[in-house]
Amino acid sequence: MPQQLGQLSLLVRDYDEAIRYYTEVLDFELLEDTKMSETKRWVRVSPPGSTCHLLLAKAANEPQEKQIGLQAGGRVFLFLYTDDFWRDYNKYTSRGVEFIREPAQEAYGTVSVFKDLYGNLWDLIEPKQ
Incomplete structure (x- = not known):
């Protein structure tokens, strides 16, 4: 089997606000939201039809909280491909x-x-x- 990326972990502040943003603003699909413990959930979202998913990982401590939004050191971190740039640009705007x-x-x-x-x-x- 050829290799491929299956999912990327993305640090978030809060599961529910992240789910709302990615599903309601960017129109991603909520693939899974499974409670793992009192503080941890397994939450996966993805653009429709994509084979690579985002695992929304709630920051568990202060060092992780400091990295929210900075996972790529201020560079572009993720690349969202579309079949209609202007449709999505205007919708997101x-x-x-x-x-x-x-x-x-x-x-x-x-x-x-x-x-x-x-x-x-x-x-x-x-x-x-």
């Missing part, structure tokens, strides 16, 4: 998503950078065909 770079046509496609609710940077990309 209308829902209050903060884009920190103007949309641009690059050799690889149309792209802009946005912040999620914790400050992680994402590229929204419509790859060239």
